[in-house]
Amino acid sequence: MGNHLTAQVRLEHEVYYPGNVVRGEATIKVDKPLKCIAARIMCRGFERAVVVNHSNEMIYNVFEDTVFYKETLTLFGHTTKDPDASPVEIPPGVYTYPFAFQLPMHLPESLHTANWTSGGAEVKYQVIAYAKLDKDLVDEGHHDFQVVVPINKRDIVASPPVDATATVKLTKFFMDKGACDFTVSLPRSIYAADDTIEGEIVIDNTNGRIAVKNPNVSLRATCESHVTERQSCVPGGIRAVSVAKPLATQHVPLSVKPGFTNNLQFKIKLPHTVPHPSYPARGCHITQVHHVIVGLEGRQVQLPIHIAHCADEENRFAYCPIEDVAHKPDFRDVEHAYTEPTGYAASPCEVLKPPASLRPQHTPTAKTPQAVGNGQLHADH
Template sequence: MDYIREFDIRLGKEMYYAGELLQGQVILNTVENFKLRAIRVVVRGKAHAEWKVVVSGDRRTVKDDQYFVDDRTTIWGKDKPEGNVPILPRGNHTFPFRFQLPESSLPCSFESKSGTIRYYIKVTVDIPYASPPQGMKYFTIIGPHIDCMDEQYLKPMVGQDKRALCCLCCKRGPVSLRTQLERTAYVCGESIKLKADIDNQSEQDIRLRLKLVQYVEYFIDRGVLGVSKDIQHPVLEYTGDPVAAGTRWKFDSSQSLVVPVMPPTLIGVCRLLQIYYVLKVNIVMSKAGEDLHMHFPITIATVPFRIPNSSHQPNITYSQCCDHVEGGLYIGPEFQLGQVYDGGLDSSPEAVLLYRPVYVCIPNPKLSLTPAARARMAGDQQQQIHDTDIGEALGGGGHIGRSGSMSVAGSHFGRSASMSVHAVNIGRSGSMSVHGTNIGRSGSMSVHGTNIGRSGSMSVHGSNIGRSGSMSVHSTNIGRSGSMSVHATPSSSGGANIGRSGSMSVTATHHIGGGGSGGGNVGSVSGKKSSKRVSHEPAEKTSTM
C-alpha cells in the first residue's frame, strides 16, 4: 500500500531452544494517517510431510501436518473492535511482542523434499475495507535437549567377531575384529571415538571400512494403515590401509571421523518423521568382499561433551547443514529470492536465500564446507569487471594471475589466464572470449572466424602462429618456435626467416620458418578437462500399507 513505506518483523535472535522467551518487534513506517483495526501476531511450529504415491494406477499426493506451537496475540487494537476504528498516525512505529516457547521437547527445524519442520512468526495488519498486509519471519529451533554427558551415552560399546575363511573343503586361518566405541553421542564437529583391533591370520589382505549412515523415515497417517517412506544417505566413509596376511593391526579414529553439520537425532518427538544414525564397521576381504559386520547406533546431540572438573568448555557455534544428507539437500522455493537481470555481466549470480535452518556444532577445521561457504570462497576467487584494469595494466588491458578469472564485455578468462587488451597475450591454459568469440581451455581461440589451436597457436585471416607464439599486429613478434603466414601465402621464398626469439615487422608478405607450416589451423580447437565428483544419491523406498 502506498501509505506504508516499511513493514518489517525483527527478532532478538535467529535460533531458540525449547522453553526460551521469544521476543521481537513489528516495524511500521507510514507516510499518512489511516484507519487500522488491529495488528495480530501468530507464532507457529508445524511439521509437514508430502509426496506422491501410485494407487490403482493413479498418481496421487498424500500429505499430513502436525503442530507443535500455535499461539497468537494482538499487539495493537482489539480482537473484536467496537465502535469507531482507531487511526494510526503517520511516522515510525514499533510494536513489541513476546511469546513463551513450550518447555516440552520441540523437534529441530528441518528442510527436505518429502517433509519439513518450520517455525515462523506471522503478522497481519488488519486494515478495514482493504486486503490486510501480511509478513512472515522464520526462525530456527535447535531441537530436543540431547546431552552427550547423559549416562546412557557415556557407556562404551564393545563388539567382537571372528570368522574362519574356507576355500571348498580347506579351512584357512581366522580373521578376528574387536571394536570399542568410547561413547555413543556426539555433537557436529566432534570426532567419533572408535578403536579397532584386527588380527588377520588368513592368506589374503584385508581392510577396515567405516561408514556413518543417516536414516530418515517419513510417515503419513492416511487410510487404514497409512504410508511410509525411507531414505538413507552416507554421511562419511573411511577405508583403512591393507592389513597383510598373518599380521595384526590396531586402529584409533582420533580425528579421522569428524561428524559434519547435520540435523540431530529425532526419535519419538515428531510423528511424521524420525532421524537416526548408524555407524557400520566392516572388514573387507580382497577376494571375498565384505565380511564381519558390526553396527553401532550413533546419537547426534545438541549439547557437547565436557571434560569434568575442567575450566575449558567447548565453544558452541551454529552452522548450516552439509549438502549431502537430508536437511541440506533441499531448499524450498519460497526461500529462494528470484533474480532480475539488471544488464550486468554476471550470468550466474549467487542465489539469495531468505532462510536456512542451522544446527549446533563445535568449530573444527576438518568440517566440510557448506554451500554458502563454498559460494563465498568462489566469490573471493572470481571478479566480474567491466572496463577495469586487473593486476598490471598492459596497453590498456589487464593481467590476470594464477587462479584468476575475468569477464570483460562478455569475455571470459579461465584459470591461469593472462590478457592485454590491445596486445592480446594468452598465457598457459588461458581461455578467452572476445565479442562472443571463445578461446577454450589450453589457449585455443577464435576471433571473427579466426582460430587459435591448442597450446597457443593462432590463425588470423589465414595467418598462423605456432606453439607458444606471440604476435603484435603492427609490429609482429614471433616468439620461440613461432610460425606465421600472412594472407595465407604459403611461399617462404623471398621472405625473411626469423628463428628463435625472432621479431618481424610486416610490410610485405613473408613466411617465417622455424619449423612452422604456412597457413591453416594448428592443433585442436579446444581442450576440455572433466572433473569427476562423487555424488550420493538417496536410496528411496516407498511402501503403501
Template sequence: MDVVLHRSHGVYKPEDDVTGFVHLELDKPIKIRGVQLLVHGSSTISWRIPSKSNEHSQIHRQEEVYFNHSITLWGHASTDCDLETIPRGSHLFPFKFPLPMEIPGSFEGLHGRSRYYVQSSLVYDKHDDSLVTQCPFTVFRDVDLRPQFTLMEKMKKEREICLRSTCWRAGHVVLGISTPKSAFVPGEKMTVNTEIHNMTGRKLKGSTIAFRQVVSYGTNSETRRVTWDMVHLHQPGLGPGKQGVWQNLVIIPSTVPTGLDGCSLMKLTYEIVLLVEVDRVKQNVSIPITIGTIQHTPSKYCHWEYTDPAPFPNKRWSSIHDADSTRKHHCGYFEPKCKYFTFQMPETELSTFEYSPGQKRRHIILSPDEENKESTV
C-alpha cells in the same frame, strides 16, 4: 514490513519468551483493518506413494501442531470493523509469546520437518489479500549426556560373514569396530578403531567408515527410513588371508542432537559404520552413537556457538510452503541452528626445574591457578 526478533541468532529453548517487533515503514498513509501476528509451530511429514498401475500416486501426509497462536498488534484485524488509517512514517509493533515446554527441537529432513515461525499480516480487507511476512526461528533442545554413564564405556561390535558362493571359495570375513565411548558432542573428535580379517581366497576392495544419520518418518501404518552418511573415511583393500587394523579420527559435524523428543512423527539416531563389499554385496557392522549438547565431563577449554548444520545433499523442505501470492514475502531458505563445540587447549609454557642438571627444560601445560602460583614464587 519486517519481523525482527530480539535475539540475533534466532535460537530459543522450550519455555523461553519469543520477543521482537514488526517494523512497518510507510511513505504515505494507508487504510487497513489491522496488523495481525501468527506464531506457529508444527511437525509435518510427507512423501509420495506410487500406485500399482503407475498412473496415479498418493501423497502420505501427517502433521502435529504444537501451537498456532494469533495476536492482534494494531487495529481490529480479526473483526468486521471499519478500516483505520495508519499515518506515514516508521511504526514498531512489539510482541511477546511464551513457548510451551514439551515441544521438539527444530529439524529439517528429506521427508519431514519440525518448524517454528512468526508471521505478520497487514490486513487490508476481509475480501482482499493481505501483505504477509514470515520469520522462522530455531527451537533448540539440549541433550544432557551426564546422567547416561553407560555411554562413556568402550563400545565394540564384531560380525562374521560366512561365504558359500560359487564365485568365492568357502571362507569367512570378520569385521570389527570399536570406539572409546558412544556419546559425543558436535565438534568432538571420535577415535574409531577398525579390524578386518579376510579369510577368503580373494582380495577385498577398500572399506569405508561412515558417520551416519538415521531418520525414521511416520507411524506404524506408513513409515520411511532415510540414512545420510555425513562423514566418509576410506581404508585400503585387503588381500586374501590378510588382516588389517586401522585407527581413524572422525570429527562430529554440526548437527541436531539425538532424539527429537516431543515429536511422534520422526525419530533421529546416529551410528558409526564400517562398510565393506564382500561377494558383490555391501556388508557392515555399526555402533549406535548418541549426539548430545551437554558433555559428561565439561571442560573449561571447550567453547560452543550456534552454527548452521552440515549441508544435506537434497532438501525438499528448504522453505515454508504457502499459497503463491505476489503480496507475500516468504522466509526462503532456512536451516535451524545447531550447537558446535571447539576444543582449544591453552598454549604451552616453558618451565625451568631447579634441580634439573644442565638447565634441562620441558614444556608443560599450566592451569590458570598454577600460573598465578608460578608468578608469586
C-alpha cells in the same frame, strides 16, 4: 501486500536455543481506514513430514503438517476462538508492537532434508504479524528463525556404549573358504559437533581359510518420515527413509590371516558444523539417527548413534531422551492479550485494545543462555 496494509517483523537474533526468549518488533502500517476481524503476533514451530508414495504406477507426494508450538498475542479485535467476525476499523498510521516469546525447553532442531525418491522432512520456526481481514483473507509479514539444540556434556558421557557383530561367508572363485566374524564397538552412543568418534573393530578369522582385508568405515544420517493413516488414507499410514550423503568415509589398512584374530582402533573427526544433527532424535512424525557403518568383504554392520549441534560443558539444557520412543516436543498453543515487554516502548493503535477476555502474557524469562552466531557454545558463553 494489498488492502492498504503492510506488516513487518524484525528479530533481535536469527538463532535461538530452547528456553531462549525471542524478542523483536512488529510494525503494522495502514495507508487508509481499514476494517479487519483482528490483528495478532504469533510465534510458532511446525513440522512437515513428506513421503513419496509409489502406488498403482503413480508417484506422488503425501505430506502431513503439525504445529507443535504456537503462542499468540492478540493486539486488537476478536480472539482466535471467538465466533464473532464483526470487524473493527483501523485508522491510518504506523503502529509498532515490541514482543517477547518464551521458547519451551523441549523443541526439535530446525531441519530441512529431502530425497526425490523417498521423501523428507522440515522443521521450521517463525514469528508472524498479521491482520485477519475476513474469514478467508489474511495480510501478514513474517520472519523465520533457526532453533539449534545443544546437549549437556554429562548426557554425552552417560550415554551407553553400542556394538554389533556380523558373520561374513568367505569365498574365492565361488569356492567356500569358511567364515569370519567381526565386531564393531563404540564407547558411547551420543556425540556433538567437533567430537571425535573413537571405535574398535575386532576381526575373528579363526574359521576362515583366506585373509580378510581393509574394512571401510563411514558415517551417514537418515531421517524417517511418517504420514498417518488419517492424512494418507493408507491403512497404517506410510513411511519413508531419506539417507544423506556420507559425512565421513575411510578405509582401514588391516589384514587378518586365516586362523588369526586382530583388532584395530579407528577415529572419525566430526566437523565444527554437522549438516543434519540427529539430536533430538524425534519430532512429531519424524525420527533422525546417524549410523556408523563398517563394511568387510561385502557385509556391513550399522551402529546407531546421535549427534548434537554442540555440547554444553555447564549442563544447562533439558535432556531429550533418546531411548524414550514416546518423547515428543513440548506442545503449546496459547493466546494472550498483548502487553509491551518490560523495557520496551510500543506505539500501538490507541483506539483499539486487546480483547478483555484474554489474560496478559506472563513476563518471559530466559532459562538458557542466548544463542549467538550459528549457535555454537564457547567457553565464555
